[in-house]
């Protein structure tokens with residue numbers, strides 16, 4: 541059976557993805573490893589497609605996911621790269637599954653370390669872990685002094701090898717002072733461990749913005765997500781959200797469109813229907829605000845975005861006819877609707893715009 545019939549899909553440009561990762565590699569140089577962050581279904585881009593493309597092209601050394609479930613799913617599709625679980629493993633029943641699938645847990649408490657050590661004992665082998673330090677993000681992670689103490693304790697705990705030590709930047713995109721203070725606190729821990737001969741082999745701190753704007757944050761490994769998906773300036777966008785015009789009608793002057801009749805034709809208008817709505821992750825907040833590309837022309841969304849269908853005014857798009865492609869996010873014939881535009885219009889950030897695309901939208905890899 542065909543994978544999908546409804547003409548709404550997301551094209552994932554794997555060539556662009558690999559190009560972005562290679563650009564990042566070039567920027568950080570050969571001594572710094574790249575952990576490609578593919579959590580949340582690769583920010584909506586399809587974790588399997590993206591991870592396998594990066595692995596095949598040798599464009600990443602590590603992958604980062606948020607949960608054991610995400611890591612296990614990748615292992616099931618043939619991903620062999622080392623995988624770090626960036627989130628908490630609480631209530632720790634998953635530690636054994638993580639180890640069995642060769643997934644590397646993050647540890648941010650003595651309790652979690654002990655649970656990993658128990659699993660190591662049962663499996664009769666050492667388990668690599670990365671210790672998470674909180675230097676200003678305020679989510680999971682030990683304060684610097686506590687992290688230092690934990691790594692010292694773990695250095696004598698059986699079954700555990702502290703392979704990594706890491707922190708996460710809260711404002712690397714726009715606050716040099718804050719980032720410098722985070723890095724100072726982190727460096728304090730790294731240096732103290734170094735003096736004790738306990739510096740782990742993989743020290744890391746940098747998301748995309750820190751990688752690009754703060755070279756001193758690169759340490760042994762960087763963890764880009766946003767730049768890899770082309771959602772930062774200088775990188776090629778990877779995702780294009782497409783649909784087709786499935787129905788067109790002429791609306792007389794004064795006719796209204798969609799729930800609440802919030803749009804009324806000021807002139808005789810051609811209104812096209814697209815089979816996509818907020819059930820696909822195209823936000824209702826874009827009602828009467830966003831534009832959709834048809835034949836490279838911007839066509840305004842008219843009326844409310846509904847669960848499964850969205851209407852656009854194609855009066856100004858001479859090529860509009862049933863069956864014509866529409867681009868809701870991405871570029872077409874030299875015009876572009878960037879994720880940042882949809883994010884701004886719906887009051888959020890590009891991360892959420894792409895991650896929100898629902899599982900109802902098939903992702904197809906192109907350009908590999």
Ligand SMILES: Cc1ncc(COP(=O)(O)O)c(C=O)c1O
Pocket residue numbers: 577604626708746747748749763764765766767
């Ligand atoms: C721990 C961690 N590292 C790296 C990243 C990647 O960040 P970015 O997409 O800004 O590059 C994230 C994403 O939120 C993260 O949570």
